[in-house]
Amino acid sequence: MIGCFSLRRGALRSVYFTTRQVQLSTMSQTIPPILSVLPTRALVDEKFKVLVENLPAGSPVTLHSLHHSEDKDYWEAYAHYISDHRGTVSVAEDLSFGGTYAGIEPMGLLWSMRPVPGSQKGRRLRKTDVHSPMLVNISVYSGHIAEGFREQPPLASALTERWYMAPGVRRIDIREKGVRGTLFIPPGPGPFPGLMDMWGIGGGLIERRSALLASHGYVSLALEYFSPGELKSAELEFKYFEAAFNIVKDHPQVIPDRVGIFGISLGATFTMYLAAESTIIKPWCCVCVNGGHFYPRGETLSAFYKMIMRNSHKVRVDENDHQIWRDVTLPITSDLSRKVDVRKINCPVLLVSGHDDQNIPAVESAEDVAQMMHTAGKDHLLTRLHYPDTGHVIEPPYSPHFRATNFIIESTKAKAILLMGGQTKPHSDAQEDSWRKILAFLQQHLYSTSSPKAKMMIT
Structure with a gap:
């Protein structure tokens, strides 16, 4: 059997993508949140782990995923979380209190994706060019929000690649x-x-x-x-x-x-x-x-x-x-x-x-x-x-x-x-x-x- 994508790439270092250093209104310090998605590259049927750190304890945040399809449609999912006493949100372990999914759903930011409001009806997400990955941008926002993701800057973002073709195929x-x-x-x-x-x-x-x-x-x-x-x-x-x-x-x-x-x-x-x-x-x-x-x-x-x-x-x-x-x-x-x-x-x-x-x-x-x-x-x-x-x-x-x-x-x-x-x-x-x-x-x-x-x- 062929090993998982991430193992075939070798041990991946934890890469943090922070697009903006935005201070939370409830924070008493200027250390920005850190968002990681591991592995950053994986086959489409492999799980990833989404982790947010350096939040204030008990802070409401929204995690949001966005994909621009080959058909030029935007697909998104989002979920509401509250950070624990360490100021951490782990999508694999913590409850979503609402959004496009609820409960503990490690991969909910992918499977609950839907066309953004205003899209043409009857759209479906298809990948035709298997030489390239599906690129999914994961972002974390302050507060529990359900719209306006493009109108406000995220606290942090990370880009993940989802592949149908493993290396060497x-x-x-x-x-x-x-x-x-x-x-x-x-x-x-x-x-x-x-x-x-x-x-x-x-x-x-x-x-x-x-x-x-x-x-x-x-x-x-x-x-x-x-x-x-x-x-x-x-x-x-x-x-x-x-x-x-x-x-x-x-x-x-x-x-x-x-x-x-x-x-x-x-x-x-x-x-x-x-x-x-x-x-x-x-x-x-x-x-x-x-x-x-x-x-x-x-x-x-x-x-x-x-x-x-x-x-x-x-x-x-x-x-x-x-x-x-x-x-x-x-x-x-x-x-x-x-x-x-x-x-x-x-x-x-x-x-x-x-x-x-x-x-x-x-x-x-x-x-x-x-x-x-x-x-x-x-x-x-x-x-x-x-x-x-x-x-x-x-x-x-x-x-x-x-x-x-x-x-x-x-x-x-x-x-x-x-x-x-x-x-x-x-x-x-x-x-x-x-x-x-x-x-x-x-x-x-x-x-x-x-x-x-x-x-x-x-x-």
């Missing part, structure tokens, strides 16, 4: 055998287990999760989808995924019989489809996050979209006019020709489901998958994770939650705001817990020789 553009994507290779001699990484119906090339998986020791291919209608038959579309899988498997840095598939949303659907139906590839294990198994065998992606749109009369809207699509594929059909026959899957599968997914019926689909695999005597292959009050897009930990997001409907090119679901605190807890268990699942099945499938192959 290689990024390689893939344009071969008709496949488009980006391959991320961990540092070191290898060989490593491999993963094919697929996102959802929005399409495009999304690299951030693959970069992070490579930082944890997996050769990972971020796969770009073909456009609907680009490939003229279901057979060609299916072969596209098989070719992509084999690019990973045949890479000299990959252990060829230790390659899995990781999918979210439509990517999870295709993950199950490939595991059940392909005679060419044999994934060692699969991770499926909020995906449905309702994909008609032998159909093209265009036909799938058309099937979805035929049921668009089932779309509902909430009180904010956000569209709710989860009912479009309900009820789950009993017709095996209209869904993936998961009874054919012969590798371990991890299903992650958010109970408040308002985009697809993830829970109902997971229940049907479990029932089908039970009838086939394959309960031992299935692991399920359920998370209440959790929405559709479950990302690596500390990623800000968004309940609704802008979306362009493929068939009509119309713009809409889709409700994804989830409540900020439980959704964020689910992201942290599921990522830890996903990494453990991958470690067990792709690295360990004691995994159930490895034992079966050895015997």
